[in-house]
Amino acid sequence: MDKFYRNKADINPATKEYIEAILEAGRNNTNSILTIEALAFLFAKVKNFKKKHIVWFQGIRPEEARMIGSNFVTCLIWNILEYFALKTADIKIFVSQSMLDHYKKKYNISPNNYIIQACFNKNILNFDKWNISKYSTPSFVYAGSMSKWQCIDDMLALFIRIQKNMPNASLAIFTADIATAHKKLEAYGVENALVSSVPLEEIDYEISKYKYGFVVRDDSIVNIVSTPTKINSYLSVGTIPIVSKSIGFTNDIHTEYFLKISSDLDEAASEVLLFNEKILDARDLYKAYSALFSELYSIENFKKKITDLINS
Numbered sequence: 094m095d096k097f098y099r100n101k102a103d104i105n106p107a108t109k110e111y112i113e114a115i116l117e118a119g120r121n122n123t124n125s126i127l128t129i130e131a132l133a134f135l136f137a138k139v140k141n142f143k144k145k146h147i148v149w150f151q152g153i154r155p156e157e158a159r160m161i162g163s164n165f166v167t168c169l170i171w172n173i174l175e176y177f178a179l180k181t182a183d184i185k186i187f188v189s190q191s192m193l194d195h196y197k198k199k200y201n202i203s204p205n206n207y208i209i210q211a212c213f214n215k216n217i218l219n220f221d222k223w224n225i226s227k228y229s230t231p232s233f234v235y236a237g238s239m240s241k242w243q244c245i246d247d248m249l250a251l252f253i254r255i256q257k258n259m260p261n262a263s264l265a266i267f268t269a270d271i272a273t274a275h276k277k278l279e280a281y282g283v284e285n286a287l288v289s290s291v292p293l294e295e296i297d298y299e300i301s302k303y304k305y306g307f308v309v310r311d312d313s314i315v316n317i318v319s320t321p322t323k324i325n326s327y328l329s330v331g332t333i334p335i336v337s338k339s340i341g342f343t344n345d346i347h348t349e350y351f352l353k354i355s356s357d358l359d360e361a362a363s364e365v366l367l368f369n370e371k372i373l374d375a376r377d378l379y380k381a382y383s384a385l386f387s388e389l390y391s392i393e394n395f396k397k398k399i400t401d402l403i404n405s
Contacts (some may be wrong), residue, residue, distance in 0.1 A: 094257035104131045106293055107322045108151070110214045112394050114147065115186070118399035125403050130154060131174035135184060145403060148182040150192065151212070158313050159346060160242065176200055184402045188212050192318035206405075211320035211342060213390040217299070217383055222329040224301045225375040231259050234303035234332065235266040236296060237323060239274060240315070244281030244337075248309040249281040254362035256284065259369065267291045267299060301330035305352070305365075311321045312339040314341065328382050331375070335365060345389060348381040352388060 112129075119125045125145040128134040134148050155171040179185065181198060185207040187193045197203060233252060257335060258263045265287040266274045274288045291299050300306065306327035310316040327330055329333045336343055337350045343353050352368050353359035357368040 101133070107212070107214050108390075109385060111149075111210075112210060114395050115147065115399055118396035119147070119403055122312045122403050123231055131171065131178040134178045135174055137182065142219070145183045146181075147184040147186065147399070147403070148178050149186040150178075150196075151188065151313060153192065153195065155341065159254055160252075162314055179204055181243045184399070186210060186399075189318055189342045192344070193342075195314060195318050208395070208402065209396075210395050211325070211345075211389050212322045213325040213392075214322045216390075216392070217327050217329050217386045218301075218331075219299075220376070220379045222301075223379065225331070226373060227302055227304045227332075228378075230253075230304065230371045231262040231369055232303040233262060233305045234265045234267070234300055234306060234334075236291075236300055236326070239268055239270040239277070240308075240395075242313075244309045245274075245277055245279075247311070248307050249277055249283055251309060251354075251358050251361050251365075252307075253281055253283055255365050258362070258366055261285075263287070265289070265303060267296060283315055283394065297326070297330055300327065300332055301333055305335050306332040308336040308340070309354075310332055310337040310339050312337075317341045328385060329386045331378060331382065333378075346385065348385060349379050351385075 102173075108254050115127055119127070125147055126137050126141055127149070128137050130149070131154060134146060138146060143243055149376055153175075155168050155175060157169050158171050158186050172267045179200060179202060183206060185204050187207060187209050188211060190209055193204070193207065193209060215268050227272045235245075235248060237246055252264050260377070264283060266278075267275050269290050271288055271290055278288065279287050306323065308321050308323050308327075316337070316339055319340060320341070324336060324342075333350060333352060335354055338353045340357060343351075350373070352365065361383065
């Protein structure tokens with residue numbers, strides 16, 4: 094790949110593996126350029142008009158801007174940039190079918206030369222590295238920021254409903270924002286909880302100690318089209334994801350060892366309690382998750398699709 098136009102924040106632990114797969118796929122092609130968002134694509138297109146441009150649509154920027162309170166003009170500019178990228182990029186990478194459907198409906202377009210690949214940042218660990226003792230106790234974990242779009246309040250409201258009927262349930266929160274996490278736990282009266290900031294190289298090991306991992310989201314379009322890397326991270330260490338059905342990507346996951354929950358918190362709590370009655374066989378769980386990685390998170394398949402489009 095000839096060039097990679099990016100912002101400093103574009104490469105982080107959540108995106109590194111994904112980006113490296115794209116760059117590796119285009120390693121032998123000096124006529125292609127990768128960008129991650131529409132503004133970077135505009136600059137790359139102007140400077141390198143004749144090159145083959147690959148754009149990874151990691152998220153829907155106009156709607157994300159609106160969610161964080163950006164003004165009308167900013168959102169309008171992002172809409173124009175996004176439309177331009179969709180219409181003129183040579184290869185488009187979308188993170189979900191829901192994202193593609195969103196663009197088709199929003200702009201009344203039918204993109205071609207595209208790939209759909211869920212976000213990932215991990216490969217599945219070998220079974221002998223799984224902590225299978227965790228399946229005997231109802232332990233829950235959340236790893237990530239305290240940002241509003243992570244729906245921490247809903248997650249805690251759900252957990253206290255679970256804990257009311259399952260008194261031995263525990264919760265661990267791994268976040269850099271320890272103060273905010275403690276305040277929220279106190280506000281919701283959550284008991285049997287741990288808050289900690291864990292070095293990046295240790296986070297997988299810490300997550301692997303817990304039976305369930307929370308990915309709670311509201312039904313905004315930003316979440317509907319997303320494929321949170323948290324899901325991939327939990328699956329990789331055998332932690333069972335508890336994921337809101339609002340995330341469209343969950344429609345692609347077909348296994349009994351993946352818990353999709355309703356937006357109604359009382360219903361969601363009942364779904365978790367019912368699931369917890371299952372008697373789990375760790376090896377069956379590993380087989381199911383390995384199949385998901387082969388189907389949804391195959392790096393080799395992803396690289397082959399990119400290479401084929403670059404060379405077409």
